[in-house]
Amino acid sequence: MIENQAYNHANREEARQLADAMVDRRMNAQMLQRLDELITSDLGCLQAYVERIDFHGELVDQSMERHSASRAALAMDQIAQSATRQERRENWKLIAGTVACLSLIAGVFSWLVMTDRLLAASVGTIAALTSDLQSHSQLELGQVVRKGRLFNLSSGMLTLQLPEVMVDVIGPAKIRIHGQRKMELLSGTIHAYVRPGGEGFAVHTKDSVIVDLGTEFAVTCRPNAETEVSVRHGRVKANLVNWSGTPSKELGITAGRAATFSQRRQSAVEVNYHPQTFEKIESARGTIKLIDGMLRTAAQPPASVASLKLPTHNHMLVIPEQQRVVLAEDLQVIGISGPVQIPAGTAVSSYLIHYDPDILLNKAPRGAVTFDGHILAVITTAEQLFSTDIRFGLPGLEYGNSNVRELELDEDEVRISDDRKTASFYFGLTGTEPIDHARVLVTSGAP
Amino acid sequence: MVPYGISCRQSDLGVENPSRETEFLRDLSSAYREAYASAFAIVGNRADADDVMQEVCIVLWQKYEEFEQGTDFRKWACSIAFYVARAYARRQRRRSSGLSDLALARIEQIRTGGAELFDLRREVLQECVGKLSARDQQFLQDCYGSSLTQAAFARSQKKSVETIYTRLKRIRHKLITCVNRTLGKEGESD
Numbered sequence: 001m002i003e004n005q006a007y008n009h010a011n012r013e014e015a016r017q018l019a020d021a022m023v024d025r026r027m028n029a030q031m032l033q034r035l036d037e038l039i040t041s042d043l044g045c046l047q048a049y050v051e052r053i054d055f056h057g058e059l060v061d062q063s064m065e066r067h068s069a070s071r072a073a074l075a076m077d078q079i080a081q082s083a084t085r086q087e088r089r090e091n092w093k094l095i096a097g098t099v100a101c102l103s104l105i106a107g108v109f110s111w112l113v114m115t116d117r118l119l120a121a122s123v124g125t126i127a128a129l130t131s132d133l134q135s136h137s138q139l140e141l142g143q144v145v146r147k148g149r150l151f152n153l154s155s156g157m158l159t160l161q162l163p164e165v166m167v168d169v170i171g172p173a174k175i176r177i178h179g180q181r182k183m184e185l186l187s188g189t190i191h192a193y194v195r196p197g198g199e200g201f202a203v204h205t206k207d208s209v210i211v212d213l214g215t216e217f218a219v220t221c222r223p224n225a226e227t228e229v230s231v232r233h234g235r236v237k238a239n240l241v242n243w244s245g246t247p248s249k250e251l252g253i254t255a256g257r258a259a260t261f262s263q264r265r266q267s268a269v270e271v272n273y274h275p276q277t278f279e280k281i282e283s284a285r286g287t288i289k290l291i292d293g294m295l296r297t298a299a300q301p302p303a304s305v306a307s308l309k310l311p312t313h314n315h316m317l318v319i320p321e322q323q324r325v326v327l328a329e330d331l332q333v334i335g336i337s338g339p340v341q342i343p344a345g346t347a348v349s350s351y352l353i354h355y356d357p358d359i360l361l362n363k364a365p366r367g368a369v370t371f372d373g374h375i376l377a378v379i380t381t382a383e384q385l386f387s388t389d390i391r392f393g394l395p396g397l398e399y400g401n402s403n404v405r406e407l408e409l410d411e412d413e414v415r416i417s418d419d420r421k422t423a424s425f426y427f428g429l430t431g432t433e434p435i436d437h438a439r440v441l442v443t444s445g446a447p
Numbered sequence: 448m449v450p451y452g453i454s455c456r457q458s459d460l461g462v463e464n465p466s467r468e469t470e471f472l473r474d475l476s477s478a479y480r481e482a483y484a485s486a487f488a489i490v491g492n493r494a495d496a497d498d499v500m501q502e503v504c505i506v507l508w509q510k511y512e513e514f515e516q517g518t519d520f521r522k523w524a525c526s527i528a529f530y531v532a533r534a535y536a537r538r539q540r541r542r543s544s545g546l547s548d549l550a551l552a553r554i555e556q557i558r559t560g561g562a563e564l565f566d567l568r569r570e571v572l573q574e575c576v577g578k579l580s581a582r583d584q585q586f587l588q589d590c591y592g593s594s595l596t597q598a599a600f601a602r603s604q605k606k607s608v609e610t611i612y613t614r615l616k617r618i619r620h621k622l623i624t625c626v627n628r629t630l631g632k633e634g635e636s637d
Contacts, residue, residue, distance in 0.1 A: 020619070022491035024612070025596050029544040036550045050488060050557045051568065055623070056591075057487035058569045060496070061480055062576060063592035308548045 011038055012048040019052035121147045123180045127166065128159035130284060131296040131317060134171070141292055149177045153188070157284055157299050164198030165212075166289075167191070168281050178204075185227075189220040191281045194234075208261035208268075209239045209247060215255075218277045226262035228271070231255055232278050240268040286320030287349055287372040287444065294365030295353075295425070305354045306400025307435045312356050316425060318369050321350040322392045324444040331391075333441065334384050335377030336414050342376055347444035349373065350392035355427040356435040368424035373443035375420045380438050382406035388439055405437040412436060471511050475504065478524040484565070485525040488554050489532035493591070495539070499532045506531060529555045568626060575625035583618050590615055 018035040021027050027035075038045040126143045133139065133156025145160055153171030160167045163180050173188020183190075184204045194201050194212045201212045203219050207227040210219055215234025221227045229238050231253045239247035240261045251268045253259055258273040284297050291297065294315040302310050302319065310317070324347045331342045342348065351369070379385055382403040389399050399405075407414065413426040427436040482503055487496040506527055514523060533555075539545050546554075558565065576584060590611070593600050601608040 019491075020616075023493075025492055027491075032544050032546060036547050039553060040547065040550050046553055046557055047561075050554055050561075051565075053488050053491060053554075054484060054558070054565050054568065055572060055626070057484045057496075058572050059576070059587060059591045059622075060487065060493045061483060062573065063588045063590075308552075 008042070008044055011042055012044050015039060015042075015045040015049040016052045019049050019056065022053065023056040121179075123147055123177055124160050124162035126158065127161035128157075128285060128288060128291045128297055130157040130299040131312070131315065132156040132299045133158060133296075141295075145177055147177065147179055151175050151177075155299075157281075157297070159285065161290065162198075162201075164195045165201045166193045166195075168193075168285065170280070185219055185221045187221055187223050189218060189277065191218045191277065192216070205261075206241075207263040208241060211237045211239075213237060216278070217253075218281075220277070226260040226265075226267075228258060228260045229253055230258040230273055230275075230277060232275070238268070240266065242266065282323060283320060286323055286351060287442065288318065288320070288351070288369055289372050289421075290370040291318065291367065292369075293367030293424075295367030295369055301394055301397060303396075304398035304400070305352065305356075305437070306398050307356065307402055307404065309398070309400070310354065310356060312354060314357070315365055316353055316355040316367050316427065319352045319354060319394075321352055321394050321397075321439075323349045325350070325392065333377050333379055333388065334381060336380055336416075340377040342441070346376075348376065348392070349442050349444045350388075351440045351442065352393075353423075353425055353436075353438040353440065355425075355437075364427055366424065366426045368422055369440070370422040371440075371442045373421075375416055375423055376441040376443060378414050378416060378423055378438055378440050380407040380412075380414060385437055385439055388441075392439065392441065399437075400435075402435075405435050407436055407438055414438060467511070470516075471508060474520040475507065475524070478521040481521055481562075482524040482528040484569075485528040485555070485558060486532040488558055489529060489536055489551055490539075493593075495535065496532075499528070499535050502535070503528045503531045525559075568630070571626050571629045572622065575622050575629070578625065579618065579621065583621075586614065587618055 015035065015038045018027070018031055018038070021031060022035070035049070039049050040046075122144045124145045126139060126141055126145065129139060129141060134154040135156075135158070136152040136154070139151075139158060145162075151158060151169060152174045153169060155171045157171065158169045160169065160177070162177075165180075167183065168191040169175055170189040170191070173190065174186040175188070175190060176184045176186065178184060181198075181200055182202050182204070186205075190203065192201060192203065192212065193216045194214060196214065199212060199214045203210045205219065205221040205227040207221070208229070210217070210229055213235045215236055216232045217234075217236050218230045218232070219227060229236065233255050235252060235254045238251045238253055238259060238261065240249040240251070241263055242248045243263065248266065249268050251259055251261075251270075253270075256273050257270065259268060259270045261268050280300075283301050284299055288297065295318055296315045298317050298319050304310060305319070326347050327342060327344050329344045331344075333340050333342070349371075351371075353369075355365075357364075379388055382405060385399075385405060386401075393399060407427070413424075415424045416422070417424075423440055425438065427434075483496060483500055486499040486503060487493075490496050490499055503524070507524055510527070514520065533548070533551050536545050536551060537548075576587065579587070589604075590600065593603075595603065597611060598608050601611045604611065
């Protein structure tokens, strides 16, 4: 007992000495590591460290000759100088910008008319973006996509909503949109899901023209290599093209089959079907139809969503979890509107909304997600989140065991639309661990 | 009360409502010390705490429109000081080394939870500093008021680092003993 007390006393004293070293700027990496160990494992050491560092902070504060009020005023001066500099920069930018704009307007206008871009028709919108997306141009959710638009992605995934067609572009990739029913894949991979009414949607590559006949398919086009077409559901008609782009051979590809096309070798060959491409799409988007606001999907399932493990900066993440889980028995969960009974036999897909900001924000983000299926429940309490982690969570994903993940409904908001297809979220920022989780259970719609 | 020492022009700030600026200055003055202490506890030295506080003041001003009058400005300012200081500490950590996020979060928890106790300790410490000799008070002010490292400070004083450190350690010991005695907390050493 006495030995234990002496040990604790020695540790606290060590924490205080390390605080002195911190202030005196005598710390090295080893000392920092030791300090970290002490203050994260022993509350007494933590208290001793904070008391000592506060002691030094007060001495620094007293040593500054200016009173708090005048220091605050000084700070205001710095803010003012910063604002003045900013204003000057803005003025110069305005003058330079006006001159540049006037000289460019005529040229740009002529170019737009000549290239038919001025009147380019709207063919769709951007429906989803992953958090790791990098593109050569600014992309935003809801942005209108016009005929002739080129997308050049370095990484991440972009989802385009065209009439009755949803196209996922997986970076690195380069595509051009030629119309509501026609796109060109210059390099990379696209995935298309075509609803009834969207048949006839065509993807052109240097090697082939793939025409959809009501289906879900993926196309990969590699520079200096052949084009690969995989069909998950339904059927496509794929044409090998020759050097002039004229079809030279036609191949019908049905569900669970794949083929490669080489314009250079003039070959169209059936190859083994690899479902991995579709699984990647499913893990990133599940059956999400549309996202809006400051929500993003995750390109790959994360390893952990515990506090501080997956910072989300200025957006929320929607992570598809278990998909199409068929309930063997009735399930009762507590949603935001109270208890919900989900009958046995229901196929349920689950989505985790994750928000863990690590930087200071002006305001908390808002966002909404629309699913193909109907929303059964939105789970927000720690107890319900933990109890559904096992059934609906992703295997191997660390969810953490802290209660702070639950929503504080006095500041966080969740709303479900009248048609129960859209859930909107607003997560607050207060607390030292502002992590928030919500789980959305949805009836499984179309794959 | 409008604090003294206001030297900036309201027009410089680009504010349409000058009274808003006065309100901000009043709030900032009342919360400055606590916000500084929050930042200092995270970054652990004066030079970095000064940098952090510049950023904190700018952020507070930029977000002041969002601050709800009647709520606790001090708490809000300390919370922002913590976030800015944590971001600063993370940048430092990427460059060399530093405390983990968990450690930083714990420090803030202890500070937030024991805010009143820390206020009391600071008041007592002020009294204890007042009891030091004028020479020791001046030395303390020179040491803590300088943003130099100890080695650079020693050079500027034409003394060895050892001499400076030994004297500083002795004064700190006096102060800690005085604070603990006043608060009835014996046994803590320096």
